[in-house]
Amino acid sequence: MSYDFLAFLVLANIVVTISLWRTMHRKAARPNKKAAKLLWDSEPITPKHEPPKTAGDDYASLARDVDRRFFSDFKEFADIVNWELADEFTESRWRLQDLPDVDRKIGVAFDNGPALGRSFKLFYNQLDLGRLEISHGYPYTAETPNVNGAIEIHSVRLLGYDAVTELLGCILEHVGSAGSGQYIQYSIAKTLWDSTYRISKYDLNADNDDWGEISFNFSGCAQFYKERRLRWRQIIADNAAKAAAGRQRVVR
16 A cells, blocks of 8 residues: 555545644644653553544434445444554554444534534544544545545644555545655655654653644545455354354363
8 A cells, every 4th residue: 555645635536735834723642751651651542432423423313325235334434444553564663442422523614513424533553643534425436436525633743754655545545545655755745744843752741732633524435444444344244153163062
């Protein structure tokens, strides 16, 4: 999987607006020693999912058939993305955790009432660093499962460029088409990030309260996610069958 984020977004035709600002309207709290330990000196969380009980949950009366299809289709999204993040070739420290929230909060207009969708916390190791929201796009069918969404990651200056693009590349791969990267663009962006923007754990006491934030909207087609979901379900079924066969041998 290519994590050349700039070329990925262009070739995947994902509409993205990225904001990396030094003077932010909404600043995250300065990381303290406890937060630093959770970020750098811990292992990835074991997600404790709290998905909505029904499509729309508290706003179930507003849910249409397309909403119910979307909520059903994406009930395994966090598990499947985490499956790839935890892969032996990726070994990412990022994890997604399902939230019960169904009313989208980022990247949407609020003048037409609740915008129904699924929400996830974004953890790096044990530290909550952001939020992902996804809702169905148009059209949303079995053949064209178009989706819209938004991502916010705060305190990104505490992370390396690779760590940030690793998560974004994995998420966007599942809701769009990954393209081949342009190594020169990647190298330039990585050099600029790591040399002028990144903050190391040794800089926490510096007189600086700007920890950086990435926020962007995206849209794409989740066909890759649906293909991965089939594979995921097959593995679950195979494991269940092996466990059942093992129990039968023990009984005999």
